[in-house]
Amino acid sequence: MRFNRKISTLISVVIVAMSTGVSSCALATEKAAGEQPNILFILADDLGYNDVGFNGSKDISTPNLDALAKQGVTFDAAYVAHPFCGPSRAAIMTGRYPHKIGAQFNLPEDNSNVGVSADETFIAQTMKNAGYFTGAMGKWHLGEAPQYHPNKHGFDEFYGFLGGGHNYFPEEFEKAYNKRVAQGLTNINMYLTPLEHNGKEVRETEYITDGLSREAVTFVDKATAKQQPFFLYLAYNAPHVPLQAKEDDLAQFRHIKDKKRRTYAAMVYAVDRGVGRIVSQLKANGQYENTLIVFMSDNGGKLGQGANNYPLKEGKGSVQEGGFRTPMLMHWPKHIKAGNRFAHPVLALDLYPTFAAIGGASLPEGKILDGKNIWPSLMANVAPHENEFIYVLRHRDGYSDAAARRNQYKAVKNHNQNWKLFNVAQDISEENDISAKHPAILRDMVSSMESWSWNNQQPKWFHRSDEGARWRLKAMPRFDKTFQVDDHGTK
Amino acid sequence: MRFNRKISTLISVVIVAMSTGVSSCALATEKAAGEQPNILFILADDLGYNDVGFNGSKDISTPNLDALAKQGVTFDAAYVAHPFCGPSRAAIMTGRYPHKIGAQFNLPEDNSNVGVSADETFIAQTMKNAGYFTGAMGKWHLGEAPQYHPNKHGFDEFYGFLGGGHNYFPEEFEKAYNKRVAQGLTNINMYLTPLEHNGKEVRETEYITDGLSREAVTFVDKATAKQQPFFLYLAYNAPHVPLQAKEDDLAQFRHIKDKKRRTYAAMVYAVDRGVGRIVSQLKANGQYENTLIVFMSDNGGKLGQGANNYPLKEGKGSVQEGGFRTPMLMHWPKHIKAGNRFAHPVLALDLYPTFAAIGGASLPEGKILDGKNIWPSLMANVAPHENEFIYVLRHRDGYSDAAARRNQYKAVKNHNQNWKLFNVAQDISEENDISAKHPAILRDMVSSMESWSWNNQQPKWFHRSDEGARWRLKAMPRFDKTFQVDDHGTK
Amino acid sequence: MRFNRKISTLISVVIVAMSTGVSSCALATEKAAGEQPNILFILADDLGYNDVGFNGSKDISTPNLDALAKQGVTFDAAYVAHPFCGPSRAAIMTGRYPHKIGAQFNLPEDNSNVGVSADETFIAQTMKNAGYFTGAMGKWHLGEAPQYHPNKHGFDEFYGFLGGGHNYFPEEFEKAYNKRVAQGLTNINMYLTPLEHNGKEVRETEYITDGLSREAVTFVDKATAKQQPFFLYLAYNAPHVPLQAKEDDLAQFRHIKDKKRRTYAAMVYAVDRGVGRIVSQLKANGQYENTLIVFMSDNGGKLGQGANNYPLKEGKGSVQEGGFRTPMLMHWPKHIKAGNRFAHPVLALDLYPTFAAIGGASLPEGKILDGKNIWPSLMANVAPHENEFIYVLRHRDGYSDAAARRNQYKAVKNHNQNWKLFNVAQDISEENDISAKHPAILRDMVSSMESWSWNNQQPKWFHRSDEGARWRLKAMPRFDKTFQVDDHGTK
Structure with missing residues (x-):
């Protein structure tokens, strides 16, 4: 029906959940039997x-992830909601575009007192309410x-x-941290602070990736x-910076000159080793068959x-x-x-309702x-x-980068250049601008994104203070400039 | 009592409703009998x-409205809360000045995802709670x-x-809409989209005014x-633009050259015809005596x-x-x-508590x-x-027009000129500025309006993106300039 | 424990209260007996x-306050939360830094419709809930x-x-007020309006300080x-301006030339006389022993x-x-x-949880x-x-004064000068800047205050309209400038 089609595209994929819950046809039988899978x-x-x-x-080996991919499904076009860590994670946890909840910037460094509030129920709380550990x-x-804190957001356990x-x-990091404490300092870089378990300081002794796997x-x-x-x-x-890998892992990648x-490859390899360990344990515990495993990245690799x-x-x-397109697999x-590739776009924002x-x-x-x-x-x-x-929308200094697929x-x-149009299904590397060929489609897409932007929230924080000051001085978000298409045409 | 008089003028007519409801002395008997009138x-x-x-x-005939006026009361000084459609309607529905709820601008065009939230209970919901259809x-x-959507705001029926x-x-509009859909466009001008009934697309076949009367x-x-x-x-x-009338109706106004x-006259005539039809039906249904009919406009005519x-x-x-002063009648x-004219000012903001x-x-x-x-x-x-x-307060590009009666x-x-003072009871056309004669009164009125302005909300949307950008760039609302009276006198 | 020490300093003294209430070990016995003291x-x-x-x-005598001090404890370092009246009082009533609730400016003059909302439960409401009058x-x-109004914030009585x-x-003030009313004015300076008792105008006849004591x-x-x-x-x-004292009180201070x-001294003397009267009445009523008396000022004296x-x-x-350091005593x-001086810093913000x-x-x-x-x-x-x-943080025109102890x-x-560091325990007059000697400590303190500032709220009002306009024009709070330390060092 035409009208419904129109509305559904306009409001994109907004789902307003009612108290009746989300039902999944495909899984109705399993759930009826009360057999909730692990995730x-x-x-x-x-x-x-x-x-x-x-x-x-060609140069990084990830045997354990590859095995899961081979037995599961790989996604060609998995998109996160923002090309930076903080906003992307806020989106995964809340199911909302970060711009809708004021979380479109990374949190300020260090020890800030701001964060994503529990007003947006996190996926962990929703799963916990359904009986999950x-x-x-x-x-x-x-x-x-x-x-x-994660424990305030529905996570029974945080390490x-x-x-x-x-x-x-x-x-x-222990040495560096202790040195600063001895100086009487308290506002110490978060990269150096001790790890914690449910709010209590712990003394981690392993390489962090191995510790987390453990x-x-x-x-x-x-x-x-x-x-x-x-x-x-x-x-x-x-493999987020700082680039630090174990000697044993580095030894696996002598073939890489750079x-x-x-180092990066060795760090990924350590992640893969951890995945292997957990999969082994799932098998040992008889949970392997009944566990949905999803793997992806929070954003693209840093050039x-x-x-x-x-x-x-x-x-x-x-x-x-x-x-913001990242590797992704699902295994269950x-x-x-086994062995499928899924070419259609999927979103990190889909994880909350899907889980x-x-x-x-x-x-x-x-x-x-x-x-x-x-x-x-x-x-x-x-x-x-x-x-x-x-x-996808990233605010910069006085202007914004934006894209709509x-x-x-x-x-x-x-x-800050003019809008361009790509056929990313055929032109994955975005090399051929076809905006001149389809000006009406471009204008239609841009104006839809402008409509989407109207209920974006002002950022609740900025990564740095001067970023916030410039935001205000330049009257950001300046969407009037962002959503301006050169040729004001026939709309 | 002096003190009470002072407070009552200060806070103007703010009524904070308690759960006990509003009582109307004049109607106590009727309500006791459980006989709620139609509105x-x-x-x-x-x-x-x-x-x-x-x-x-002299040139537009509205026989059906005139008949209601003759048998009812006509208001000489009925004021809406804003001289634009959107804010004026928001005020009628919520009972609040639009500036108090961030609704002081028209909504952005088209298909925006912003609107007046249900946090302000609409009059429809209040009536529905009282048993109204x-x-x-x-x-x-x-x-x-x-x-x-109206259905989310207490309206059982929306067409x-x-x-x-x-x-x-x-x-x-059907043709124009279909053409755009065929082009693959989705963000189509709202003036062209199909009408709807309770969220479902319908195919209207009559001239819109007649369709609504039906x-x-x-x-x-x-x-x-x-x-x-x-x-x-x-x-x-x-008779909002586009100016489009039926041939039959136009034929009634051959005497108008312009x-x-x-066209405008013919459009008003069609409205009047609709009013006549509804009145006939009320009579046929035996509801005429027990129906309060109120007629007014959302703002002044567009020059x-x-x-x-x-x-x-x-x-x-x-x-x-x-x-913002509009024609208005009440009939019951x-x-x-029958036949009264009411000269005292009344407000569209009064409709909510009165209804x-x-x-x-x-x-x-x-x-x-x-x-x-x-x-x-x-x-x-x-x-x-x-x-x-x-x-009344209208924000423009970097300054505001304001008035207080x-x-x-x-x-x-x-x-953006200096404050003027008029005696609108005698000088309805606002021709004689008497501010020089009553500087203390002018200052007192302006400072009262300044006090009123302090808890105005920032706009939740703008009609156009560039309007919002300029709002921020110019640090609007700049009430310091708006409420500046030239002669800083004796206060 | 290192980690806890760090967190506790970072979050300063934020206490998130749970519904279980605050327990005071020292007073457990009394409370068990149900004997709540007067405050x-x-x-x-x-x-x-x-x-x-x-x-x-040396020149102002306060015999009644001095007697309480002698029998109680005097605080050398009692700090209010802001060096201005309105924000300081908002802090005392709510237990929050005024910057955390948008109350960092004095309210606009006069008769404004803004104020500190009951979303932050006032101490009066909390005490009332516990059975207090x-x-x-x-x-x-x-x-x-x-x-x-105070009556909406938990105060049974307001005068x-x-x-x-x-x-x-x-x-x-009665004469001046009546003159303005006769002119038809309504927005009359709040310094002139009649006093009230629980919302009803009263006719005070005594010098205000004596009236309040009564x-x-x-x-x-x-x-x-x-x-x-x-x-x-x-x-x-x-002794806030206007400086107005009774002749009898002025007569006590003929030795003061200025x-x-x-006049100021005479005004303080009238306060002290009131304190004496109340203490007498407490004794007469048998409540003296069981009343905690706390005396302080809302901010420092006005030069x-x-x-x-x-x-x-x-x-x-x-x-x-x-x-923002004021005289303070407690007596119980x-x-x-009797007779102690307490040298450790205490805060007006401590009163809420302590009471x-x-x-x-x-x-x-x-x-x-x-x-x-x-x-x-x-x-x-x-x-x-x-x-x-x-x-302590005071916003000025385009920049902020800030300090952290x-x-x-x-x-x-x-x-707007560079950050300085003082040892206020030894150098109470803040004369010797030791920032060059302890640059790491200065940086650590400033960066902690920057972290604290992140969840400050935008002001909900300004004292004057032009202040608000300049706030926006200058993209305040500009914390990027406030928390910039000259020497960007080793952090």
Whole structure:
């Protein structure tokens, strides 16, 4: 029906959840039997599109991830909601575009008292409400003050660090931290602070990636002992800077000449080793068949820091594909057929409603979600977001980079240049601007994104103070300039 | 008592409603008997002060409205809360000055995702809670996204369109709409989209004004069948642009030379015909005696588009009388004596509390209303707003037009000129500035309006993106300039 | 434990109250017996550090206050949360830094419709919930519109005036007020309006300070008659301008040559006389032993208006010690030993949690408090805020004055100059900048204050409209400049 089609494209994929919960047709039988699957969501940090074996990497080996990919489904076009860590993670946890909740910037460094509030119920809380044992391991980056702690957001267990990254070697960061404490300082860089377990300082002794893998295994064991389904958010900080790898892992990549790339590869390899360990433990515990494993990155690989996003254009921070399209796999022996690639676009924003549906969780009343449950589309191998919009928007100093994808088309405004139009289905590297050929489509897409932008919230924080000052001085977001198309045509 | 007088003028007519409801002495007997009257509120769009027979129009005939006026009461000084459609309607629906709820601009075009939230309980919801069958027919203009739909705001029935206006001829807009859909466009101008009934697309076949009158009759019939009192908000988009009239109606106005005026007159005539049809149906259904009919416009007539606001100064968009004083009548055989004119100022903001009182409705706890129940004053023929302030405020590009009326005096700051003072009781055309004669009164009025302005909200949207950007660049609202009186005197 | 130490200093003294209430070990026995003490909190207005006998004044005699000090404890380093009246009082009433609730400016003059909302439960409401009979006498200055009235904030009784100050002589202000009313004016200066009792105008006939003392005595009698514990907030407007004293009181200070100082001294003397009267009445009613009396000022003395803050630097409005360190005493025969001086810093922000603890009151769920219950530390004579931060921040025209104290150190940025560091434990007059000696400590303190600033709210009002306009034009708060330390060092 025409009218419905129009509305559905306009409001993109906004789902306003009612208290009745989300139902997943494909899984109705299992849920009826009360058999909630485990969900293991593994998030890498700044991992490039081409930096895992299952996406074609020539120089980095990721045997354990590749095995999961081979037995599961690989996604060609998985998009996160923002090309930076903090906003991307806020989106995954809340199911909202970060711009809709004022979280479109990374949190200020260090020890800030701002964060993503519990007004937006996190996926962990939703799963916990449905009976899940919930855990987060690794990097948080959604608020360092007590009220923003993972334990306040529905995670029964948290092991890791609250900032946006961390030094990988305990012997290094412990020494540096103690030195500053001895000087009487208190506002110490978050990359150096001790790790914590549920708010209590712990003394980590392993290379951080290995420590997190170890804790994930412990968590899986606990869940098994409890006979509770688990939801585990395993957020490795690797291969985010600082580039620090173990000698043994570096030894695997002697063939890589570039030192940064070599270190980066070794860091990814350590992540892959951790994945292997956890998979082994799932098997040992008899949970392997009944666990949905999802793996992706929080944003594109950072250029100049060892990553490779080929064949995508640009990298972390960009609204070109290299900024926010990431490697992704799903693995679930019970339900997912082995060896498929899924070419249709899917969103990190879809994870919240999809996990909730799979776990039989009810959504909080009035909860708005910007993605959708993709499970039925995935099972049917159809596009979950046909005719719908996928947006990416990064604010810079006095202007914004913006892009909107709908079906094969992607409209892009980058580096303060004019809007361009690409057919990303055929032109994944965004090389051929076809805006002159389809001016009406470009204008239509841009004006739709402008409509989308109207209820964006002002940022609740900025990464740096001067960024906030310039935001105000330049009367940002200046969407009048962002959504201006050169040729004011026939609309 | 001095103190009370002071407070009452200061806070103007703010009523904070308690859960005990509003009581109307004059109607206590009726309500005790459980006999709630029907309320039919008809709102014209951009109708000029002098464009109905009952206000003295020489060239436009409105026989049905005139008959209601003759048997009812006509208001000489009925003021809406803003000289533009969107903010004026937001005020009527919520009972709040639009500046108090961030709704002081028209919504952005088209298909925006912003709107007036249900945090401010709409009059429809209040009436519905009191047992009314509620309907809205016509133009909405308070939000196009699902959460702002009339059905989410207490209207059982909605028939019409969500935008700020519409093409009047189905054969025209249907064709234009289909063409754009065929081009693959989705963000299509709201003046062209199909009409809807309770969220479902319908295929309207009549001239829009006639279609809305037809649906109003249907609604009245439904209510009669249900034996429920009804609250009907009939919001004709006529005679708002585009100026489009039926040939038959145009034929009635061959005496008008000016083509725009002729078309405008024919559009008003079609509205009048609709009013006649509904009145006939009320009589046929035995509801005529027990229905309060209120008719007014959402703001003044638009100069250059066929309207005539004589003897008022300026028109739509202005803080002079022509911008926000509109024709108004009330008709209710049971209670209103025929043939009266009411000279005291009344407000569109008074409709909410007056309707609630007449219908015996309780107000939501904590609900703030900026108007008051005028029924007792109307029955007693006394000024409902003696010593109280009536404000109008329109933000422009870097400055604001503002005016405040108290009793006979009106302080006006227009077109960025100095504040002037008029005695609008004697000088309805605002020709004689008496500020030099009463500087203390002017300063007192302006400083009262400044106090009123302090808890205005920042706009939640702008009509155009560049308007919002300039708002921020120019540090609007710049009330320091708005409320500056030249001669800083003795206060 | 290192980690806890770090967190505690970072978050300063933020206490998130749970519904379980605050417990005070020292008082457990009393509360168990259900014997809640009376609390009499007396707040002077703009009283200088050196303007009471118990702080060493040579020319002003305050025999009644000195007697309380002698039998109680005197605080050397009592800090209010802001060097201006309105924000300081907002902090005392809510337990929050005014910057955290948008109350960092004085309210606009006059008759504004903004104020401190009840979203932040006031201490009076908390005490009332615990069974206290609550009263406020004197200056309110937290909102003049009905919803901000003391009676809406938990005060059973209010006698006084709502604005930020008042003329002291009824014969003067009554005449001036009546003259303006006769002119038809309504927006009359709040210094001239009649006083009120629970929202009803009253005709005060005494010198205001004496009138407030009289009403306090009446309140104490009422509480005694009710056999209820009382919480009385006695907010004298003296010795705030206008400088107006009674002839009899002036006669006591013929030795003071300077007319302003003489008048100021007489005004303080009248306050002291009132304190004496209330103490007498407490004794007469048998409540003396069981009443905690706290006396302090809302900010430092105003230079040029008769005050003396020696040995502190600067005065009202400053982030130097003279701006926000005030005289303070506590007196409670039952619990406080006579004659002590308490050298450790305490905060006006501590009053809320301390009063709540002493009165056995539960805190509202989720209530955040920026201070802490200092009772246990007071009893043990240890520093309640060891290693914690005390902040003061005043926004000016395009920049901010800021200071942070931690233990003996105070970092100060004043008059748009570079940050300085003082050892205020040894150098109370802030004369020796030691920033060059301790650059790492200075940087650490400033960066902590920057972290603290991130969740400050935008001001909900400004004292004057042009102040708000300039705030926006200059993209305030410009914390990027405020928290810039010259030497960007080793952090």
